[in-house]
Amino acid sequence: xxxxxxxxxxxxxxxxxxxxxxxxxxxxxxxxxxxxxxxxxxxxxxxxxxxxxxxxxxxxxxxxxxxxxxxxxxxxxxxxxxxxxxxxxxxxxxxxxxxxxxxxxxxxxxxxxxxxxxxxxxxxxxxxxxxxxxxxxxxxxxxxxxxxxxxxxxxxxxxxxxxxxxxxxxxxxxxxxxxxxxxxxxxxxxxxxxxxxxxxxxxxxxxxxxxxxxxxxxxxxxxxxxxxxxxxxxxxxxxxxxxxxxxxxxxxxxxxxxx
Amino acid sequence: xxxxxxxxxxxxxxxxxxxxxxxxxxxxxxxxxxxxxxxxxxxxxxxxxxxxxxxxxxxxxxxxxxxxxxxxxxxxxxxxxxxxxxxxxxxxxxxxxxxxxxx
Numbered sequence: 001x002x003x004x005x006x007x008x009x010x011x012x013x014x015x016x017x018x019x020x021x022x023x024x025x026x027x028x029x030x031x032x033x034x035x036x037x038x039x040x041x042x043x044x045x046x047x048x049x050x051x052x053x054x055x056x057x058x059x060x061x062x063x064x065x066x067x068x069x070x071x072x073x074x075x076x077x078x079x080x081x082x083x084x085x086x087x088x089x090x091x092x093x094x095x096x097x098x099x100x101x102x103x104x105x106x107x108x109x110x111x112x113x114x115x116x117x118x119x120x121x122x123x124x125x126x127x128x129x130x131x132x133x134x135x136x137x138x139x140x141x142x143x144x145x146x147x148x149x150x151x152x153x154x155x156x157x158x159x160x161x162x163x164x165x166x167x168x169x170x171x172x173x174x175x176x177x178x179x180x181x182x183x184x185x186x187x188x189x190x191x192x193x194x195x196x197x198x199x200x201x202x203x204x205x206x207x208x209x210x211x212x213x214x215x216x217x218x219x220x221x222x223x224x225x226x227x228x229x230x231x232x233x234x235x236x237x238x239x240x241x242x243x244x245x246x247x248x249x250x251x252x253x254x255x256x257x258x259x
Numbered sequence: 260x261x262x263x264x265x266x267x268x269x270x271x272x273x274x275x276x277x278x279x280x281x282x283x284x285x286x287x288x289x290x291x292x293x294x295x296x297x298x299x300x301x302x303x304x305x306x307x308x309x310x311x312x313x314x315x316x317x318x319x320x321x322x323x324x325x326x327x328x329x330x331x332x333x334x335x336x337x338x339x340x341x342x343x344x345x346x347x348x349x350x351x352x353x354x355x356x357x358x359x360x361x362x
Contacts, residue, residue, distance in 0.1 A: 005263075005264070006262050006263045006264055009264040009268065010264075013264075013268070013272050016272065016276055017272070017275055017276065017279070020275075020276045020279040020280070020299055021279060023279075023283060023292070023295050023296060023299060024279060024282060024283035024286060024287060024292065024296060029289055029291040029292050029295075032291075032292050032295055033291075033295065036295045036298065036299065039299065039302075040302065043302050043305075043306060046269075046272075046306060047305075047306075047309055049264070050269070050309045050310055050312075050313045051313055052309045052312070052313070052321055052324070054321065055305075055309060055321055055324055055325065055328075058325065058328060059328070062328050062331075062332055063298070063302070063328065063331070066332060067298065067331065067332055067335045070335055070336065070339055071291065071294070071295065071335070071339065074291065074339045074342065074343060075291060077343070078291075078342075078343070078346050078352065080352065084351060084352070084353075085289070093286075094286055096285075097282055097285035097286045098282055098286070100281070100282075100285060101278045101279070101281045101282030101285065102278065102282075104277070104278045104281050105274055105275060105277075105278035108274035108277070108278070109271055109274055112267065112270045112271070112274070219313075219316070219318070220312075220313075220318070220321060224318055225318055225321050225322065225325070228318050228319075228321075228322055229322060229325070233322050236326060240326060240329045240330075243329065243330065243333050244329065244332070244333055246333075247332075247333035247334075247336050247337050248336065250336075250337050250340070251336040251337050251339070251340040252340075254337065254340040254341055254343075254344055255340040255343050255344060257347075
Protein backbone atom coordinates (compact mmCIF):
# COMPACT_ATOMS: atom_id res chain seq x y z
CA UNK A 1 0.00 0.00 0.00
CA UNK A 2 1.16 3.44 -0.74
CA UNK A 3 2.18 6.13 1.62
CA UNK A 4 -0.31 8.83 0.67
CA UNK A 5 -3.49 6.86 1.02
CA UNK A 6 -3.13 6.13 4.76
CA UNK A 7 -1.82 9.64 5.30
CA UNK A 8 -4.88 11.20 3.70
CA UNK A 9 -7.11 8.84 5.65
CA UNK A 10 -5.65 9.99 8.95
CA UNK A 11 -5.72 13.66 7.99
CA UNK A 12 -9.39 13.53 7.06
CA UNK A 13 -10.37 11.18 9.89
CA UNK A 14 -8.86 13.52 12.48
CA UNK A 15 -10.39 16.47 10.63
CA UNK A 16 -13.81 14.83 10.68
CA UNK A 17 -13.66 14.16 14.42
CA UNK A 18 -12.36 17.63 15.28
CA UNK A 19 -14.95 19.44 13.16
CA UNK A 20 -17.72 17.21 14.53
CA UNK A 21 -16.69 18.21 18.03
CA UNK A 22 -16.74 21.80 16.81
CA UNK A 23 -20.37 21.40 15.75
CA UNK A 24 -21.48 20.64 19.28
CA UNK A 25 -19.11 22.90 21.22
CA UNK A 26 -19.61 26.19 19.39
CA UNK A 27 -22.31 28.22 21.06
CA UNK A 28 -23.13 30.30 17.99
CA UNK A 29 -25.12 28.17 15.51
CA UNK A 30 -23.39 29.94 12.63
CA UNK A 31 -20.00 28.67 13.78
CA UNK A 32 -21.53 25.22 14.20
CA UNK A 33 -22.82 25.38 10.63
CA UNK A 34 -19.42 26.39 9.27
CA UNK A 35 -17.79 23.60 11.24
CA UNK A 36 -20.35 21.17 9.81
CA UNK A 37 -19.52 22.32 6.28
CA UNK A 38 -15.85 21.55 6.92
CA UNK A 39 -16.97 18.22 8.35
CA UNK A 40 -18.92 17.40 5.20
CA UNK A 41 -15.84 18.15 3.10
CA UNK A 42 -13.82 15.77 5.27
CA UNK A 43 -16.49 13.11 4.78
CA UNK A 44 -16.48 13.72 1.03
CA UNK A 45 -12.74 13.16 1.00
CA UNK A 46 -13.18 9.91 2.92
CA UNK A 47 -15.80 8.82 0.38
CA UNK A 48 -13.33 9.56 -2.39
CA UNK A 49 -10.74 7.46 -0.55
CA UNK A 50 -13.31 4.66 -0.49
CA UNK A 51 -13.65 4.98 -4.30
CA UNK A 52 -17.15 6.41 -4.00
CA UNK A 53 -16.42 9.21 -6.44
CA UNK A 54 -20.02 9.88 -7.35
CA UNK A 55 -21.09 10.08 -3.72
CA UNK A 56 -18.15 12.32 -2.85
CA UNK A 57 -19.32 14.84 -5.41
CA UNK A 58 -22.95 14.40 -4.36
CA UNK A 59 -21.92 14.98 -0.77
CA UNK A 60 -20.33 18.31 -1.65
CA UNK A 61 -23.18 19.36 -3.93
CA UNK A 62 -26.14 18.26 -1.83
CA UNK A 63 -24.88 18.56 1.73
CA UNK A 64 -22.28 21.29 1.65
CA UNK A 65 -23.95 23.04 -1.26
CA UNK A 66 -27.68 22.82 -0.72
CA UNK A 67 -28.50 21.72 2.82
CA UNK A 68 -25.89 23.83 4.56
CA UNK A 69 -26.78 26.90 2.51
CA UNK A 70 -30.35 26.37 3.73
CA UNK A 71 -29.08 26.12 7.31
CA UNK A 72 -26.94 29.24 7.08
CA UNK A 73 -29.80 31.07 5.39
CA UNK A 74 -32.22 30.18 8.19
CA UNK A 75 -29.67 31.07 10.87
CA UNK A 76 -29.20 34.49 9.34
CA UNK A 77 -32.93 34.90 8.84
CA UNK A 78 -33.61 34.19 12.51
CA UNK A 79 -30.91 36.69 13.49
CA UNK A 80 -30.40 35.21 16.94
CA UNK A 81 -29.05 37.55 19.57
CA UNK A 82 -26.78 36.76 22.50
CA UNK A 83 -29.82 36.57 24.75
CA UNK A 84 -31.48 34.02 22.47
CA UNK A 85 -28.46 31.74 22.60
CA UNK A 86 -28.66 31.52 26.37
CA UNK A 87 -25.94 31.02 28.90
CA UNK A 88 -23.54 28.16 28.65
CA UNK A 89 -24.33 26.07 31.66
CA UNK A 90 -22.96 22.85 32.96
CA UNK A 91 -25.27 20.56 34.79
CA UNK A 92 -25.76 16.94 35.65
CA UNK A 93 -27.69 16.66 32.40
CA UNK A 94 -24.57 17.48 30.37
CA UNK A 95 -22.39 15.04 32.24
CA UNK A 96 -24.97 12.29 31.78
CA UNK A 97 -25.21 13.11 28.09
CA UNK A 98 -21.43 12.85 27.64
CA UNK A 99 -21.29 9.62 29.62
CA UNK A 100 -24.15 8.24 27.53
CA UNK A 101 -22.51 9.23 24.27
CA UNK A 102 -19.18 7.74 25.24
CA UNK A 103 -21.03 4.59 26.33
CA UNK A 104 -22.64 4.40 22.87
CA UNK A 105 -19.19 4.71 21.31
CA UNK A 106 -17.65 2.13 23.64
CA UNK A 107 -20.46 -0.31 23.02
CA UNK A 108 -20.27 0.09 19.24
CA UNK A 109 -16.52 -0.27 19.15
CA UNK A 110 -16.57 -3.25 21.48
CA UNK A 111 -18.97 -5.01 19.14
CA UNK A 112 -17.04 -4.25 15.96
CA UNK A 113 -13.62 -4.54 17.46
CA UNK A 114 -13.05 -7.66 19.51
CA UNK A 115 -9.73 -7.81 21.25
CA UNK A 116 -7.36 -9.06 18.60
CA UNK A 117 -3.63 -8.87 18.93
CA UNK A 118 -2.20 -6.68 16.21
CA UNK A 119 0.67 -9.08 15.60
CA UNK A 120 -1.84 -11.73 14.55
CA UNK A 121 -3.03 -9.48 11.76
CA UNK A 122 0.53 -8.79 10.75
CA UNK A 123 1.55 -12.44 10.88
CA UNK A 124 -1.42 -13.44 8.74
CA UNK A 125 -0.40 -10.86 6.19
CA UNK A 126 3.18 -12.10 6.25
CA UNK A 127 1.95 -15.65 5.76
CA UNK A 128 -0.07 -14.61 2.74
CA UNK A 129 2.96 -12.85 1.32
CA UNK A 130 5.13 -15.90 1.91
CA UNK A 131 2.57 -18.09 0.17
CA UNK A 132 2.85 -15.88 -2.86
CA UNK A 133 -0.68 -14.55 -2.54
CA UNK A 134 -1.55 -10.93 -2.60
CA UNK A 135 -1.96 -9.93 1.06
CA UNK A 136 -4.43 -7.28 0.05
CA UNK A 137 -6.63 -9.87 -1.49
CA UNK A 138 -6.46 -11.93 1.65
CA UNK A 139 -8.91 -10.93 4.30
CA UNK A 140 -7.14 -11.48 7.54
CA UNK A 141 -8.91 -14.10 9.56
CA UNK A 142 -9.84 -12.87 12.97
CA UNK A 143 -12.10 -13.82 15.81
CA UNK A 144 -14.53 -11.22 14.63
CA UNK A 145 -17.98 -12.12 13.43
CA UNK A 146 -17.41 -9.93 10.38
CA UNK A 147 -15.02 -11.82 8.14
CA UNK A 148 -12.21 -9.64 7.00
CA UNK A 149 -12.78 -6.79 9.40
CA UNK A 150 -9.12 -6.01 8.93
CA UNK A 151 -9.24 -6.31 5.18
CA UNK A 152 -7.35 -3.56 3.44
CA UNK A 153 -9.52 -0.93 1.85
CA UNK A 154 -6.91 0.56 -0.41
CA UNK A 155 -7.35 1.08 -4.10
CA UNK A 156 -5.16 -1.90 -4.94
CA UNK A 157 -7.16 -4.15 -2.60
CA UNK A 158 -10.33 -3.11 -4.38
CA UNK A 159 -8.76 -3.87 -7.73
CA UNK A 160 -7.64 -7.29 -6.58
CA UNK A 161 -11.13 -8.17 -5.32
CA UNK A 162 -12.75 -6.74 -8.43
CA UNK A 163 -10.43 -8.78 -10.64
CA UNK A 164 -11.42 -11.90 -8.71
CA UNK A 165 -15.07 -11.14 -9.31
CA UNK A 166 -14.54 -10.58 -13.03
CA UNK A 167 -12.53 -13.79 -13.24
CA UNK A 168 -15.31 -15.77 -11.61
CA UNK A 169 -17.77 -14.21 -14.07
CA UNK A 170 -15.66 -15.06 -17.06
CA UNK A 171 -15.22 -18.61 -15.83
CA UNK A 172 -18.93 -18.95 -15.42
CA UNK A 173 -18.83 -19.52 -11.67
CA UNK A 174 -21.10 -16.57 -11.12
CA UNK A 175 -22.88 -14.18 -13.38
CA UNK A 176 -22.60 -10.41 -13.43
CA UNK A 177 -26.33 -10.38 -12.95
CA UNK A 178 -25.93 -11.86 -9.49
CA UNK A 179 -28.11 -9.64 -7.41
CA UNK A 180 -27.52 -6.68 -9.69
CA UNK A 181 -29.52 -6.56 -12.90
CA UNK A 182 -32.05 -9.02 -11.66
CA UNK A 183 -35.29 -9.11 -13.65
CA UNK A 184 -38.55 -8.56 -11.85
CA UNK A 185 -39.53 -12.11 -12.72
CA UNK A 186 -36.73 -14.36 -11.68
CA UNK A 187 -37.39 -16.94 -14.40
CA UNK A 188 -37.13 -14.41 -17.20
CA UNK A 189 -33.87 -13.67 -18.92
CA UNK A 190 -32.67 -10.14 -18.68
CA UNK A 191 -29.92 -8.45 -20.61
CA UNK A 192 -28.57 -5.03 -20.02
CA UNK A 193 -29.71 -2.76 -22.84
CA UNK A 194 -26.77 -1.61 -24.96
CA UNK A 195 -27.27 1.97 -23.86
CA UNK A 196 -27.06 0.84 -20.27
CA UNK A 197 -23.88 -1.13 -20.75
CA UNK A 198 -21.00 0.86 -19.35
CA UNK A 199 -18.93 2.40 -22.09
CA UNK A 200 -21.45 2.72 -24.87
CA UNK A 201 -22.78 6.14 -25.52
CA UNK A 202 -25.28 5.23 -28.17
CA UNK A 203 -28.03 2.73 -28.34
CA UNK A 204 -27.79 0.00 -30.92
CA UNK A 205 -24.06 -0.04 -31.03
CA UNK A 206 -22.43 -3.17 -29.81
CA UNK A 207 -20.93 -2.81 -26.35
CA UNK A 208 -17.34 -1.81 -26.55
CA UNK A 209 -15.26 -4.44 -24.90
CA UNK A 210 -13.50 -3.12 -21.90
CA UNK A 211 -10.31 -4.40 -20.47
CA UNK A 212 -10.29 -5.43 -16.85
CA UNK A 213 -8.27 -2.38 -15.89
CA UNK A 214 -10.87 -0.09 -17.39
CA UNK A 215 -13.64 -1.91 -15.57
CA UNK A 216 -11.89 -1.57 -12.26
CA UNK A 217 -11.76 2.15 -12.67
CA UNK A 218 -15.52 2.16 -12.91
CA UNK A 219 -16.30 1.20 -9.33
CA UNK A 220 -18.17 3.98 -7.60
CA UNK A 221 -18.20 6.37 -10.55
CA UNK A 222 -21.34 7.82 -12.10
CA UNK A 223 -21.82 5.08 -14.69
CA UNK A 224 -22.22 1.96 -12.54
CA UNK A 225 -24.13 3.79 -9.81
CA UNK A 226 -26.60 5.26 -12.28
CA UNK A 227 -27.04 1.91 -14.03
CA UNK A 228 -27.97 0.39 -10.70
CA UNK A 229 -30.19 3.34 -9.88
CA UNK A 230 -32.31 3.13 -13.02
CA UNK A 231 -32.47 -0.65 -13.16
CA UNK A 232 -32.72 -2.42 -9.88
CA UNK A 233 -33.55 0.54 -7.67
CA UNK A 234 -35.78 2.39 -10.10
CA UNK A 235 -38.89 2.20 -7.86
CA UNK A 236 -37.26 3.73 -4.76
CA UNK A 237 -35.60 6.25 -7.06
CA UNK A 238 -38.97 7.37 -8.37
CA UNK A 239 -40.42 7.34 -4.86
CA UNK A 240 -37.62 9.73 -3.86
CA UNK A 241 -39.00 12.19 -6.39
CA UNK A 242 -42.42 11.99 -4.74
CA UNK A 243 -40.81 12.39 -1.31
CA UNK A 244 -38.93 15.51 -2.42
CA UNK A 245 -42.07 16.96 -3.97
CA UNK A 246 -43.99 16.37 -0.74
CA UNK A 247 -41.13 17.90 1.25
CA UNK A 248 -41.09 21.03 -0.93
CA UNK A 249 -44.85 21.49 -0.57
CA UNK A 250 -44.71 20.78 3.15
CA UNK A 251 -41.90 23.26 3.69
CA UNK A 252 -43.72 26.00 1.80
CA UNK A 253 -46.99 25.42 3.65
CA UNK A 254 -45.40 25.19 7.11
CA UNK A 255 -43.22 28.26 6.62
CA UNK A 256 -46.20 30.40 5.58
CA UNK A 257 -47.12 33.17 7.96
CA UNK A 258 -50.59 31.83 8.67
CA UNK A 259 -50.71 28.11 9.17
CA UNK B 260 -4.30 -1.45 14.82
CA UNK B 261 -2.31 -0.77 11.77
CA UNK B 262 -1.29 2.46 10.14
CA UNK B 263 -3.02 1.46 6.93
CA UNK B 264 -6.75 2.14 6.89
CA UNK B 265 -8.78 -1.04 7.11
CA UNK B 266 -12.49 -1.64 7.36
CA UNK B 267 -12.22 -1.47 11.14
CA UNK B 268 -10.70 2.02 10.97
CA UNK B 269 -13.62 3.32 8.97
CA UNK B 270 -16.17 1.63 11.23
CA UNK B 271 -14.58 3.06 14.37
CA UNK B 272 -14.41 6.52 12.80
CA UNK B 273 -18.08 6.28 11.87
CA UNK B 274 -18.94 5.09 15.39
CA UNK B 275 -17.02 8.05 16.82
CA UNK B 276 -18.73 10.68 14.72
CA UNK B 277 -22.09 9.03 15.33
CA UNK B 278 -21.49 9.19 19.09
CA UNK B 279 -20.52 12.85 18.80
CA UNK B 280 -23.83 13.40 17.02
CA UNK B 281 -25.68 11.56 19.79
CA UNK B 282 -23.97 13.66 22.46
CA UNK B 283 -24.83 16.80 20.51
CA UNK B 284 -28.49 15.88 20.32
CA UNK B 285 -28.58 15.30 24.08
CA UNK B 286 -26.46 18.30 25.13
CA UNK B 287 -27.57 21.11 22.86
CA UNK B 288 -30.87 22.88 23.34
CA UNK B 289 -30.71 24.98 20.20
CA UNK B 290 -33.02 23.45 17.61
CA UNK B 291 -30.70 24.41 14.75
CA UNK B 292 -27.64 22.77 16.30
CA UNK B 293 -29.80 19.76 17.10
CA UNK B 294 -30.61 19.40 13.43
CA UNK B 295 -26.96 19.70 12.48
CA UNK B 296 -26.07 16.90 14.88
CA UNK B 297 -28.73 14.72 13.25
CA UNK B 298 -27.13 15.42 9.86
CA UNK B 299 -23.81 14.40 11.39
CA UNK B 300 -25.28 11.07 12.51
CA UNK B 301 -26.74 10.44 9.05
CA UNK B 302 -23.35 11.12 7.53
CA UNK B 303 -21.49 8.73 9.74
CA UNK B 304 -23.99 6.00 8.86
CA UNK B 305 -23.34 6.78 5.19
CA UNK B 306 -19.65 6.25 5.85
CA UNK B 307 -20.26 2.72 7.16
CA UNK B 308 -22.44 1.96 4.15
CA UNK B 309 -19.72 3.06 1.76
CA UNK B 310 -16.93 1.30 3.66
CA UNK B 311 -18.84 -1.99 3.59
CA UNK B 312 -19.67 -1.33 -0.04
CA UNK B 313 -15.99 -1.12 -0.93
CA UNK B 314 -15.16 -4.10 1.22
CA UNK B 315 -17.75 -6.24 -0.56
CA UNK B 316 -17.09 -4.71 -4.02
CA UNK B 317 -20.80 -4.13 -4.25
CA UNK B 318 -22.46 -0.86 -5.15
CA UNK B 319 -25.65 -1.35 -3.13
CA UNK B 320 -24.20 0.65 -0.25
CA UNK B 321 -23.67 3.61 -2.54
CA UNK B 322 -27.30 3.50 -3.60
CA UNK B 323 -28.40 3.39 0.02
CA UNK B 324 -26.23 6.38 0.87
CA UNK B 325 -27.73 8.21 -2.07
CA UNK B 326 -31.22 7.65 -0.72
CA UNK B 327 -30.12 8.68 2.77
CA UNK B 328 -28.87 11.95 1.27
CA UNK B 329 -32.19 12.50 -0.50
CA UNK B 330 -34.12 11.86 2.71
CA UNK B 331 -31.75 14.16 4.63
CA UNK B 332 -32.40 16.94 2.12
CA UNK B 333 -36.16 16.53 2.47
CA UNK B 334 -35.86 16.35 6.25
CA UNK B 335 -33.74 19.51 6.39
CA UNK B 336 -36.22 21.46 4.27
CA UNK B 337 -39.24 20.49 6.37
CA UNK B 338 -37.38 20.70 9.68
CA UNK B 339 -36.07 24.18 9.02
CA UNK B 340 -39.54 25.32 8.00
CA UNK B 341 -40.85 24.01 11.33
CA UNK B 342 -38.02 25.75 13.20
CA UNK B 343 -38.85 28.98 11.38
CA UNK B 344 -42.49 28.65 12.42
CA UNK B 345 -41.56 27.84 16.01
CA UNK B 346 -39.33 30.91 16.13
CA UNK B 347 -42.15 33.11 14.85
CA UNK B 348 -44.48 31.73 17.52
CA UNK B 349 -42.19 31.54 20.55
CA UNK B 350 -39.47 34.06 19.58
CA UNK B 351 -36.99 31.36 20.55
CA UNK B 352 -35.40 28.25 19.08
CA UNK B 353 -34.72 26.66 22.44
CA UNK B 354 -36.35 23.24 22.39
CA UNK B 355 -36.94 23.33 26.16
CA UNK B 356 -39.32 26.26 25.79
CA UNK B 357 -41.44 24.55 23.19
CA UNK B 358 -43.96 22.65 25.26
CA UNK B 359 -47.20 22.82 23.33
CA UNK B 360 -48.29 21.30 20.07
CA UNK B 361 -51.19 23.70 19.74
CA UNK B 362 -51.81 27.31 20.74
